[in-house]
Each structure stands twice: as structure tokens, then as C-alpha cells.
Amino acid sequence: MFKKVHLRLTLLCAGITAVIMIIMSLCYLYVSEKGLYRNQFQSFKNDINTITTNLEQQSVISMEWLSKMEAQGKYLFFVLDNGIPFLYNQLKDYEGELPKKQLLDECLNAYNNTFMIEPSVQTSSSYVSYHFEFEFTSDITNMKYFSSVINMGKASSCLEIIVLSSQESLEKQIWTQRQRFILIDITAILLLTVFSFIFTGKLLRPIMENQQKQIQFVSSASHELRTPLAVILSATECCKTAPSDKREGFLNTIQNEGLRMSSLINDMLTLSQSDNHRFSIQIKPVELDTLLMNSFEAFEPLAKEKFITFNIRLPEEALPLCSADPERISQVVSILLHNAISYTPDNGKIELALSHDKEHFCISVKDNGIGISDEDKEKIFDRFYRAEKSRSTKGHFGLGLSIAYEIVKAHGGNIFVTDADGGGSVFTVMLNT
Ligand code: ADP
Numbered sequence: 001m002f003k004k005v006h007l008r009l010t011l012l013c014a015g016i017t018a019v020i021m022i023i024m025s026l027c028y029l030y031v032s033e034k035g036l037y038r039n040q041f042q043s044f045k046n047d048i049n050t051i052t053t054n055l056e057q058q059s060v061i062s063m064e065w066l067s068k069m070e071a072q073g074k075y076l077f078f079v080l081d082n083g084i085p086f087l088y089n090q091l092k093d094y095e096g097e098l099p100k101k102q103l104l105d106e107c108l109n110a111y112n113n114t115f116m117i118e119p120s121v122q123t124s125s126s127y128v129s130y131h132f133e134f135e136f137t138s139d140i141t142n143m144k145y146f147s148s149v150i151n152m153g154k155a156s157s158c159l160e161i162i163v164l165s166s167q168e169s170l171e172k173q174i175w176t177q178r179q180r181f182i183l184i185d186i187t188a189i190l191l192l193t194v195f196s197f198i199f200t201g202k203l204l205r206p207i208m209e210n211q212q213k214q215i216q217f218v219s220s221a222s223h224e225l226r227t228p229l230a231v232i233l234s235a236t237e238c239c240k241t242a243p244s245d246k247r248e249g250f251l252n253t254i255q256n257e258g259l260r261m262s263s264l265i266n267d268m269l270t271l272s273q274s275d276n277h278r279f280s281i282q283i284k285p286v287e288l289d290t291l292l293m294n295s296f297e298a299f300e301p302l303a304k305e306k307f308i309t310f311n312i313r314l315p316e317e318a319l320p321l322c323s324a325d326p327e328r329i330s331q332v333v334s335i336l337l338h339n340a341i342s343y344t345p346d347n348g349k350i351e352l353a354l355s356h357d358k359e360h361f362c363i364s365v366k367d368n369g370i371g372i373s374d375e376d377k378e379k380i381f382d383r384f385y386r387a388e389k390s391r392s393t394k395g396h397f398g399l400g401l402s403i404a405y406e407i408v409k410a411h412g413g414n415i416f417v418t419d420a421d422g423g424g425s426v427f428t429v430m431l432n433t
Helices: 002-057 063-071 100-115 168-241 244-275 288-305 326-342 400-410
Strands: 076-081 129-138 143-154 157-166 284-286 309-313 322-324 349-356 360-367 414-419 425-432
Touching (some): 002 168, 063 076, 076 100, 100 129, 100 157, 168 244, 288 326, 288 349, 288 360, 322 326, 322 425, 326 360, 326 400, 400 425
Parallel strands (some): 309 349
Antiparallel strands (some): 076 157, 129 143, 143 157, 349 360, 360 425, 414 425
16 A cells, blocks of 8 residues: 555656646746847847948949858848849759759748738839848748848849848757757656655655554554453353352452453553643652652562562752653653562562752662563563563563653653663663753
């Protein structure tokens, strides 16, 4: 399911960014091509102005000058004298050459269509000239041309000088620019897809992990609930047929298993509240030494039952108050003490201690019990995790430390475990002062 979502998200992200990028590229190309065209046309007009001035200064049109200009390859000239092609124009087409005659006809047609005037009808007084610039597409050469018709009077003749400039180089420039953009866009889209894939993968990972944890949590919870439920059902069945003096034993079993289930459900509710950020923490000033003393007294009898030497070590000087939720911190200490007593064999040793420095209060529970392997140390704060060697311990579901972790985290503190000197473990809770 996540693979599909991952792919869809990748396509969506890459698609949206690609569309935006393509639209922007097209806009840029449009503006830039318009600019190129405008500049080229403007430069053609400027050239025509220069050519016109030059021609005006010649008393007789110099064919040599025109040939020189044409030889530069930028322009094509045609001269009409009273509408008749001038000697200058060799309008006969040679093989491999431009079909000049047709080109001239096409240009004059375009000129007439654009300006609706008959070129031959133009009259002009001596040395007064005017010119029009326009653009036309030749069907013969399949090319666009900038062209200009310069009307000029020389002595008794009315001359028309037609200048053509092919847009081939402009088109080449535009085409190269388009190719570059296509290449850039394709590369960018490919890179975008790769990055989108990586980023959406990173984005989805916590969600995937969370879902995995939820699945694991539900399956572990069902598993843990099934055991006491099975015991309750079989005890109920036995209770039905058992003689009355044996019934109490079955009823006690049912009650104990019921209590186990209730404690497990309470633990699961606490964790689910923490996951939904509904974990209520009532922060108030707390005397941590008094709180620890109360926990110590509560667990003393349990320790005595196992002949465990149970000590408490508190600082001698008066402590500043700690901002914390006393109920929750008591719960954390209870979890740690309960574990210490459970995982420490008879005649063992447990010490509950409190210390502080400028920034932290430090609560520690040290035992000389079975200890925790390095591999397990990384996992014991996970939900329903129990180290293999502690599996037989009844009444332990593997939720205690995960609850302690959530409570300490909600206080902005830190909880960790280390090995105790000479075997056993030390659980330390750091709370901010
Ligand atoms: P549980 O209810 O099983 O004790 P916890 O979350 O409190 O669950 O602890 C998880 C596991 O961490 C335990 O199953 C046990 O393997 C290990 N553990 C916790 N405290 C101790 C300890 N003081 N000494 C040795 N192992 C411990």
C-alpha cells in the first residue's frame, strides 16, 4: 500500500513542479523569441535607413555598391525602374541558386497586400524617397523574409529598390534556444523525479514506521490479553462443575487474571493517550526527596519479602523544588522499583538515589540483579518488549518502561539504563531543574 502511495506522491510532486517549470519555460521562450524578433526587425529597419541615405547620396544608383552589399550575404537587392526590372537584376535562375524572379513576385504581392498600393503607380519628386518594411513568407523557399521597398526618384525615373533579408539565422537561433530548453527541462524533470522519490520516501518513513508499530502493538496487546482471558474462561468452566470447597480457588484465579487484564488495559490506555497527545501532565513544584521517600516506603515490604537489601540515598542539604507532575513521576519511580525487585534475585541489593546539579535532578535505581545485555538495552523502552531471560516473570507485559519513557519525555527529561558495577543495572531519570 505504501509503495503505491510513495509512487503516486512522487508522480504528483514531480508532475506539479514539472508543469510549473514547463509553463515558466514556455513563457520565457515566448518573451525571449519576441524580443529576438523585435531586435532583428529593428536592426533591419536601421540598415534600411542607412542604405536609403546612401542611395539618396548617389546621383546614379551604383550597381557596384549594390553588388558589394549583396556579396556580404545579408541582403538581396532588386531594382525596378518605373516597374521594370533594372539591368542589375539577372532574374534568370541558375541551378542551385535562389529562384529570384518568383521571390521578387512574392515580395511585391505581399507588399501590395500589406500596403494596398500599386508599386508602379508611385510617383515621386526627385531625390525624395520613402520606404516600407514588412515581413513575408515565401512559399518557394519556405522561408520568412524581412523586406523593404524603397521608393526613390532619380531624374525622370521612379525607382523601387526591394531589399530582402532572410530570417534563417534568426530561426536557427530560436531553434537552438528551444532545443536547449527542451534539454534543460528533460534533465530537470528527471532530477525532480529522483528527488521527489527520495523526499517523499523520507516523508513517508515515519508514517510507515508508525503504522508498523501500531500493527505490532495491536498484535502484542491481543496476545497478552488472550492469556488471562483463556485462564478466566477455563477457570469459569471448572467452577461450574467443581465441588463447592474448591470453587474459591477458581474464583481467586478469575479475580487475579481479571486484575491483570485491567492493569494491562490501563497501561495501554496511558500509552494511547500519550500517542494522541492527550497525556495530561499537571506540573507543580515538587519536593523530590519526599516523593522518593514515599515510594521507598511503599516498596519496602515487597523488597523484604525477597530478602532484598533496599536503601535510599538522598542529598543532605535542602533541595530546590522541581517542576513536575508528582503523580506521574511517582509512577515512573514505581515502575523502576517494581522492575528492580522483579529482576533481582532473593538476597539481592537495590538502591534508590537522588542527586542534583545546577541543571538537573537525577533519580537512579540501582540493582545487582540479572542485568541487561547491550542488545536488549536498545529495545527495552519499546512497547511489549521483554528480554528473553525475563519472559517467565508473571505480571509483566513489557509496557512499564515504555510508559516511563513517555512520562519522562513529556517532562522534557531523559531516561536511560547502564550496567551497575559488579553486575545488575542502573536506571537513571534526568529532570530539568
Ligand atoms: P516488564 O513489564 O516486562 O518489566 P518493562 O517495560 O518494565 O516491562 O521492561 C522491559 C524489559 O526490560 C523487561 O522485560 C526486562 O527484560 C528488562 N528490564 C527492565 N528492568 C530491568 C532490571 N531492573 N533488570 C533487568 N532487566 C530489566
